Amino acid sequence: MNWSALDWGILGPALVAGLLVLATHVPLGVQVLDRGIVFIDLAIAQIAGLGVIAADALGLPEGGIAVQAAAVSAALLGAWLLTWTERRAPKQQEALIGVMFILAACAGIVLLASNPHGGEHLKDLLVGQILWVNTTQLMWLAGVSAVLLAALRLGWVARLGRFGFYGVFALAVTASVQLVGVYLVFSSLIIPALGTLGHAGTKRFVLAYGIGAAGYGLGLALSALLDLPSGAVIVWTLAACGLVGSMVFKPGRLQAGN
Template identity: 85%
Template sequence: MSWSALDWGILAPALIAGLLVLATHVPLGTQVLDRGIVFIDLAIAQIAGLGVIAADALGMPEGGIAVQVAAVCAALLGAWLLTWTERRAPEQQEALIGVMFILAACAGILMLSSNPHGGEHLKDLLVGQILWVNTTQLVWLAGVSALLLLAMWLGLVQRFGRFGFYGVFALAVTASVQLVGVYLVFSSLIIPALATRAYRGRNRHRIAYGIGALGYAIGLALSALFDLPSGAVIVWALAACALVGSRVLGSAVGRTQ
């Protein structure tokens, strides 16, 4: 363990990226739990990742506008399919989300099978490269997050019915998955929301944000100190913070009853 590893020149941008991801994923996470479609983010993130893989297979410049367009189009197509399946077979929606996830994952593996760097690309998609985010990526994520939050706050999402929710979800996940990976996208969406599910007060989202921010900060610090993969450590840190937070909130709710 080396305290000199805590280089905030590297860790601070990563923490900012995590906070920006939480900005949209916390409110969306509460809706996901209420709808009972927990694995939607895995499916949408995997579909967006499939768009990135397809763009790379077609020779498009890595990280370029064409790749972003491919990821967004793939995610919105997935959102449209989920809107259609919810209308036609709402009782099977969670199972269909799982099927979409596994189909997208297998399609990605097949597309990367002839790529000599396929394993590395797949790892980056799942675990992400949060320590290597740059200013351009942060500005892009901040802009998308601000627009999505404004749309949710103004109630514009509800005007588009079922597709409004799935579409916003697709855009939020697409903006974050290339920075932090599928695992952190899922964790950011579900873990803080799950930790605060028993709390129905007005400050639920703020508490969830706090739990998520603390998890990111602790995870990044521990990963630097012990030279461990950041994404995996952050997931565990989020889970630990959520466990403690849920116990504290449970005690607080119990005292008020």
């Protein structure tokens, strides 16, 4: 193990990025499980990524405002389509979400086919570049997260009906997918929520945030010590923390302890 790799200058901003992602993804993940549409995050993240790929194919400056606008527009279009399909075919919604995911994924592959760096771009989209986040990206993510959390807390989302949930979801995923990648977006949404099934209210959110924070912290440390890809390792540590959390903090066990 390379203990000198535990450099807070690199791991610190990455951990902050993970915590900011969890800030919005934990409450949204709970709603996703409650609604039974587990794969919506994969679909929306892939659609937002497709917007980034399309912007790159058009020659727009990487990381610029135009690219962000393309990602947000694509994600909101996906949100609108999911709102429409939920209204027209609610029983088939999960299947339609899967179809949208695979179509967006294949469209991205087609757009990257002629790009000599296509494989690298696709890898970045899937596993992200969490170790290389900068202050500007963190401030942008913090601002978006604060607005979305306020919208959820104050009930603004509910006033917009079906589209409110999908729209907020699209904005949250778009803000995070370019930093942490599709796989970590999915894991951050589903694993903490899954690991706290049976709990409710504030207790569930506290436990879910704890699972998520432990997963990110442990994953970043192990990836640095073992010189392994951070995104992939964090997914595994999130899963491990979710499993341990679900066993240690079983609702029945907590009640017995009280």
